[in-house]
Amino acid sequence: MQTGFKNLIKGNTINNSNFVVAKDKRMIKFLTQFGRYILLLKKVFSKPEKPSLYFKQTMSEFVNLGLNSIGIIAIISFFMGAVITLQTAYNTENPIYPKYLIGLGCRDSMILEFSSTIAALILAGKVGSNIAAEIGTMRVSEQIDALEIMGVNSASYLILPKIIATLLFNPILTLIAIIVGIFGGGIAGTLAGVITLENFTYGIQYAFIPYYIVYSLIKTVFFAFIITTVSSFQGYYVEGGSLEVGRASTKAVVYSSVLILLFNVVLTQVLLS
């Protein structure tokens, strides 16, 4: 029995040391990846070889990553605005609450959270996976090597235009999300008969704080940077074949989403406290 007890203790020690080693390895891996991410950013923000070509590339990214996202953002915003309005209406049926609060609730939900955070999560899925797959495919098919051989700073040429395009265009998407969402709320509320158009219009103007728009746009810019750089990082360092490109796309969406949620908390505390 004593031997068994000793083995048990020994076993626990081994398990504990294994746990510590595994934890250390994870930490080293995290720090290595973080270091590579910073080095990639350094490479991305170096002086462009030919600014005119970068400008052309940025314009094409405006279309790929910005204009092509308007549809999905508009559709989702419209229905989110509608649902928020209906849910607010059914949860505030008490006659004590003035009806215009439904419009106010829709407006603030759209501005504070949906247009920036939820839209960013949607874009992490659409744009993030697109970026990781595009750059990852270029890596495995040696197109990035071809750029390097020509003497082109591949990281800067491929990633910088995407960053500029999303930083400039995502705030526009946010404004579109706000407008379409509130419009959707108004339509749904009046069609369902839970609020009159006058009440809804009064509600969306009531106690309006313009800073909320600024807050939302600041968050959007941060989230755009996270989506583009994290997804590009995942794609740029892909090794292997199509399976790894698929994995990189998934990782891009997951890591971007987690970071968006984390920074949402931090930015809210910093900007609204």
Place this chain on the structure above:
Amino acid sequence: MIKVVNLNKSFNGKPVLENISITFETGKTNLIIGRSGSGKTVLLKSIVGLHEIESGEIWYENVLFNKLNFTGKKLIRSEMGMLFQGSALFDSLTVEQNVRFPLDMFTDKSQEEKIDRVNFCLNRVDIKNANELFPSELSGGMKKRVAIARAIALNPKYLFCDEPNSGLDPITAILIDALIKKLTEEYSMTTIVNTHDMNSVMEIGEKIVFISEGLKCWEGNKNEILNSDCETLNDFVFANSLAKKLRTTGK
């Protein structure tokens, strides 16, 4: 001239290339041959600087390439052209845009001059009426030709070809080989070709280096390769039954 001295390269502590020393001559088609996984591609990518080497020296004429910083390497790279195994054409660009890319990036030529140069390079590799096609619309052989056209767009001093014949039928493979040899002589380039195709060796091999398991086993030319004493090389050269038969019959 490109000179490699005592090059060592490993991945995750596992040596892939050990003490490789070779001189690649100007105006000649230099071949690196060996079995799949022998380290040919790693050697080629180390020479062009896509892989960082552990130790050794890579000289381009009198410049120690592997010790240069990014800007220094960029200068040498502006004199390089490379044909990749999978062609590595940019998917989102047309044939014309692919060939024009290095001209757009590194020259201040006018649009007309660039178009002229693109058409000249495409003509040189026998590609006609394909300027507006995308890489996905081209056959394997056409992709290789367009990639060669892109590689020669800036009149390179050094041309690198990684398995230029892989995935091609024997006739197209011979045409690609002949094109590489012709361009090398015409522009007096230093050309290095990675291959495991014995047809290429016998067609264009002016200088041949045989790599096996990360080591340089043999060096010579196409006339010497059939009479070598190196057993590993003989196993590689006379791998198929027809070649073995020819060897035993002495023909």
